[in-house]
Amino acid sequence: MTRIQKYVAATAVAVALVGAPAVSYAASQGKAASGTHQRVTEAKAAVVEAAAKKAPAARIVAPGEHVKVPGGAEIWLTKEGKYxxxxxxxxxxxxxxxxxxxxxxxxxxxxxxxxxxxxxxxxGLYYGGKGTASRVTVETKSAAVRGKLLELAGRPGWGVWYATAEVPASDDKGGLGYVEKVTVRTTQGKVYAQLKLN
Incomplete structure (x- = not known):
């Protein structure tokens, strides 16, 4: 075979191969589309599940276990509440x-x-929301502050959040006028519970 004949033969085979899946897809379009949709849905579910596993979670503490907070404060939980x-x-x-x-x-x-x-x-306490509490943000008049969450084992339906924030020179209300909102979010990013102060 000459070089031109080989090129024409190779091109004909390539065209046949490229055209074959299109014909096959057209013949079973409904089945292929359904399978593709299912794979996409499963892939999205896997991404959401992976994100939830990577999302921060409340620290699980034993009843009476003291947690030290920067600045010298300490928090501990019992079945009765927060100390x-x-x-x-x-x-x-x-x-x-x-x-x-x-x-x-x-x-x-x-x-x-x-x-x-x-x-x-x-x-403070957080309680009663749907989902798994993951993170807390405290919005102040000057900045948003990330806090931390504590819970007892066994999903008691409540937990404790805490954070530290700078004291502004002009604040004379003991922090209550300085803090605007406290938002606890779930591992999915939805609002678990929220406190609006201003």
């Missing part, structure tokens, strides 16, 4: 989850604020 101390106030303070003051079946966030070594120590 904390600060260097300025070493006597334990307490917020109950069993005294009837909060409804664990409805999404909610509480907040306590104390000055600690030139910062605000902000903390």
């Amino acid at each position: 904390w101390t600060t260097p300025e106030n070493p006597e334990p303070q307490f917020r109950s989850v069993v005294d009837g003051n909060i409804d664990l079946t409805q999404p909610g966030v509480s907040m306590q604020s104390e000055g600690v070594a030139g910062h605000y120590f902000l903390s």
